[in-house]
Amino acid sequence: MPRDGTATKERILDAAEKLFETNGIAATSVDQIIEASGTSKGSFFHHFATKRALSQALVERYVEADLSMLQKGLDAVADVTDPVERVLGFLRYYEQWAVELVSADSACLYLAVLTEKDLLDDTTSGAVERAIVGWRVEFAALLRAALRARGLGRKVNADDLADHLFATFEGGYLLCRTFRSADPMRGQLRVFRQLVEGLIA
Amino acid sequence: MPRDGTATKERILDAAEKLFETNGIAATSVDQIIEASGTSKGSFFHHFATKRALSQALVERYVEADLSMLQKGLDAVADVTDPVERVLGFLRYYEQWAVELVSADSACLYLAVLTEKDLLDDTTSGAVERAIVGWRVEFAALLRAALRARGLGRKVNADDLADHLFATFEGGYLLCRTFRSADPMRGQLRVFRQLVEGLIA
Numbered sequence: 382m383p384r385d386g387t388a389t390k391e392r393i394l395d396a397a398e399k400l401f402e403t404n405g406i407a408a409t410s411v412d413q414i415i416e417a418s419g420t421s422k423g424s425f426f427h428h429f430a431t432k433r434a435l436s437q438a439l440v441e442r443y444v445e446a447d448l449s450m451l452q453k454g455l456d457a458v459a460d461v462t463d464p465v466e467r468v469l470g471f472l473r474y475y476e477q478w479a480v481e482l483v484s485a486d487s488a489c490l491y492l493a494v495l496t497e498k499d500l501l502d503d504t505t506s507g508a509v510e511r512a513i514v515g516w517r518v519e520f521a522a523l524l525r526a527a528l529r530a531r532g533l534g535r536k537v538n539a540d541d542l543a544d545h546l547f548a549t550f551e552g553g554y555l556l557c558r559t560f561r562s563a564d565p566m567r568g569q570l571r572v573f574r575q576l577v578e579g580l581i582a
Numbered sequence: 583m584p585r586d587g588t589a590t591k592e593r594i595l596d597a598a599e600k601l602f603e604t605n606g607i608a609a610t611s612v613d614q615i616i617e618a619s620g621t622s623k624g625s626f627f628h629h630f631a632t633k634r635a636l637s638q639a640l641v642e643r644y645v646e647a648d649l650s651m652l653q654k655g656l657d658a659v660a661d662v663t664d665p666v667e668r669v670l671g672f673l674r675y676y677e678q679w680a681v682e683l684v685s686a687d688s689a690c691l692y693l694a695v696l697t698e699k700d701l702l703d704d705t706t707s708g709a710v711e712r713a714i715v716g717w718r719v720e721f722a723a724l725l726r727a728a729l730r731a732r733g734l735g736r737k738v739n740a741d742d743l744a745d746h747l748f749a750t751f752e753g754g755y756l757l758c759r760t761f762r763s764a765d766p767m768r769g770q771l772r773v774f775r776q777l778v779e780g781l782i783a
Contacts, residue, residue, distance in 0.1 A: 407609030496693050541770060547756075
């Protein structure tokens with residue numbers, strides 16, 4: 382175990398993430414985070430001056446993980462030359478991921494942030510915007526090549542279609558949360574891939 | 583103006599809806615709702631015994647409006663006999679609606695309810711489930727006929743595809759909220775209709 386406090390800091394962030402996703406940010410108190418992380422007030426405030434500072438650090442960590450998930454999908458299809466196959470392989474990568482990683486009680490931190498956006502500072506909500514735009518730029522580039530190859534470059538807006546993957550993820554999380562099941566995420570990612578297939582394959 | 587308190591009750595519900603959608607339910611106090619609705623403590627508690635009672639009434643009202651929006655889309659295509667055209671007409675109805683009705687600061691009450699689900703009672707979160715299942719059942723019936731007509735009845739899960747409209751709406755709301763613009767809702771509903779068109783038309 383590292384003695385520099387890294388483990389404690391991560392434990393606090395993990396506990397806060399779960400509480401924020403389950404109850405929202407405003408409804409979660411510092412005391413609840415301290416209790417759930419099994420740490421102390423002194424230790425908490427050593428790492429984070431305020432709940433706002435914790436929220437910023439947490440959203441930053443979440444966005445970094447999200448963008449590295451994007452990079453993994455891009456890496457998975459980096460060697461695929463056919464533009465249509467590249468799009469479908471990219472989507473299949475996340476379909477596979479949903480089967481492996483999403484659990485029944487998983488939720489997305491972005492939902493809490495966007496629901497309470499007006500209570501949060503620009504740094505926190507701006508990080509979510511950065512993530513959405515990051516996915517849009519990369520996925521739209523893949524889509525543009527495939528749409529052009531099918532003569533649909535002018536008909537379908539590649540940016541909107543790219544953002545539709547965000548809608549699919551968030552809709553999947555909301556359905557999982559509603560029905561307390563991991564199945565909807567799998568179902569939503571599969572149906573989105575099938576829809577894209579219907580359009581470009 | 584009716585003197586029976588109906589107008590006051592609706593004004594309280596309207597103010598609460600806006601506050602809940604903007605800041606979340608837990609973060610909104612009864613005092614804030616009273617101030618935003620320009621009413622009094624006495625008047626508030628005449629209509630609602632607790633914030634919980636108000637939340638239940640509000641979510642019920644929202645679900646009723648949502649299900650009547652579903653009914654309008656069904657009515658709009660009731661006379662269309664071709665199953666593929668019926669599905670596309672149904673989706674075009676909401677595309678048109680987005681152009682007319684969604685504003686830059688509109689949000690969905692379901693996002694607040696599902697984000698804070700574990701803080702709420704089963705009556706409140708159950709109402710959202712009822713709405714999602716209501717849309718699923720009706721839209722899936724339209725989809726099943728169209729998928730069968732195209733020989734896709736076994737390949738594509740009609741329930742998941744029906745739920746994808748929920749994902750599209752919620753994703754649209756989240757994108758509108760992120761970018762403070764009404765355009766994403768239009769874009770997401772259009773792209774979903776184009777995707778369905780690609781699959782079944």
